[in-house]
Amino acid sequence: MANATDEELGKISRQWMELFRRVREGSLDTDYVSRGLQAIIEQKTPSYHSQIFTVEVDYAKLVSEYLKDDVYDFANEYLTDDNFPPAMNPGSRKPCTCHSVKQVNMHLINFGRKITSEEIERELNMHGLRPAVIQELLAFGIANPFLYTRITCTSIFTLGSALIDFGGHRRTPYIYGSSSSPVKRGASLDWFINDHEPDEYCLAVRK
Numbered sequence: 001m002a003n004a005t006d007e008e009l010g011k012i013s014r015q016w017m018e019l020f021r022r023v024r025e026g027s028l029d030t031d032y033v034s035r036g037l038q039a040i041i042e043q044k045t046p047s048y049h050s051q052i053f054t055v056e057v058d059y060a061k062l063v064s065e066y067l068k069d070d071v072y073d074f075a076n077e078y079l080t081d082d083n084f085p086p087a088m089n090p091g092s093r094k095p096c097t098c099h100s101v102k103q104v105n106m107h108l109i110n111f112g113r114k115i116t117s118e119e120i121e122r123e124l125n126m127h128g129l130r131p132a133v134i135q136e137l138l139a140f141g142i143a144n145p146f147l148y149t150r151i152t153c154t155s156i157f158t159l160g161s162a163l164i165d166f167g168g169h170r171r172t173p174y175i176y177g178s179s180s181s182p183v184k185r186g187a188s189l190d191w192f193i194n195d196h197e198p199d200e201y202c203l204a205v206r207k
Contacts, residue, residue, distance in 0.1 A: 028052065029105045031206060035128060048111045048123065057139040060086050060100035066138035067187060071145045072175075074186030079173065083163045084134045106132060106140055108156065109202045117159055117172070117192050124204050131160035132203040134173050138187065140203055141175040145185065148177035156201045157190060169193070174200075 004012075022028040029052060063084045067075045107129060111120070124131060132140070137158045147153070157174035165171055170192035177185040196202070 029206065031128075032105070032107075048109050050110075051108045053106050053108060053140065053144060055104055055106050055136070055140050055143045056101060057104050057136050058101045059133075059135050061135060062086060063134060063138065066135065066142065069142050071142045071185055072138075072187055073184050074188075076186075076188040078163060078165075078171075078189055079134075079187055084161055084173075086135060104136060104205055106136060107204045107206075108140075109204055110153075110200075111196070111198070111202070113198050114195050116195055120196065120202055121159060124202075128207055129204040130207050132158040132205055134158065134161035136160070136205060137173055137175060137203055141185065141187070146183065148183060148185070151201075152199055153177075153201050154197065154199045155190075156203055157196065158203045159192070162192065163189060 019028070019033065023030055023033055032052065062081045063079055063086070064081050066072075067079065109124075111123075121131065137156070140156070147156075155174045155176040157172060159172050161173055163171045171189040172192050173187060174190050175185065175187045177183050
């Protein structure tokens with residue numbers, strides 16, 4: 001490997017200063033940056049592109065309440081409170097408490113290739129992430145209603161909540177929108193066994 005030029009070193013130095021500034025002001029998650037730098041040092045960088053958004057989530061809020069927001073024009077009939085109850089905190093088996101509203105750093109991830117749900121779960125786990133739950137997904141859509149006009153994206157999905165249908169098949173939620181004007185947005189369910197396309201995005205959070 002050839003030695004870096006002064007120009008290349010200068011670019012890295014400027015990027016480092018920008019990274020330091022954003023960590024100090026709180027616009028980047030400290031643990032996420034630390035893990036990323038360590039992965040670079042160990043040459044174990046993630047095989048995906050990620051953006052971080054800070055979103056307020058009410059884990060005790062009903063799915064039906066989220067879907068009543070004006071952001072969602074359409075919703076799958078199986079996205080109901082009975083099928084997706086808000087009883088559990090993410091990452092645990094404990095009921096939600098009165099402290100159910102939290103500011104959450106969400107990772108919007110694009111793998112840039114066709115990938116299976118099982119591969120996504122393994123990749124997220126390897127980098128200390130978990131798939132978002134449905135409350136996080138719907139809150140993300142409400143907080144970022146015009147995201148579809150800024151990125152080439154067919155849908156944003158998560159594997160952290162699932163409905164087991166009458167055939168015993170696992171179905172997971174996703175949100176979608178159009179880049180037309182006015183933008184039309186909806187929420188629906190996909191088959192867990194389906195491959196995810198390169199223009200789809202996965203939503204995840206730090207464990």
